[in-house]
Amino acid sequence: MPxxxxxxxxxxxxxxxxxxxxxxxxxxxxxxRSLTDKLLDRLLEIQKWLGDYLDETDCDI
Incomplete structure (x- = not known):
């Protein structure tokens, strides 16, 4: 775990x-637009996961 x-x-x-x-x-x-369709969708997914992880661990950014 990180x-x-x-x-x-x-x-x-x-x-x-x-x-x-x-x-x-x-x-x-x-x-x-081509980049955002692929790259940003994936990055937003990862960012959401990281945000959820931080919320679960009561960690402020």
Whole structure:
């Protein structure tokens, strides 16, 4: 099982990655949609799992 600190770090990193992809102006819109369809769906799923884990362990970010 990961430590709470590892989970917090992973959660923050995913949040930053999601924000970076959304704000990156160098990625063409059509490519961004393709990325978001695959990558962001998976990252959001992982982020939700990590958030649930943190909630269950009463850990604040």
């Amino acid at each position: 430590t709470k600190e590892e989970v917090k770090k992973a959660y923050r990193n995913i949040k930053l990655l999601l924000k970076a992809v959304e704000e990156d102006k160098s990625i063409p819109e059509w490519r961004k």
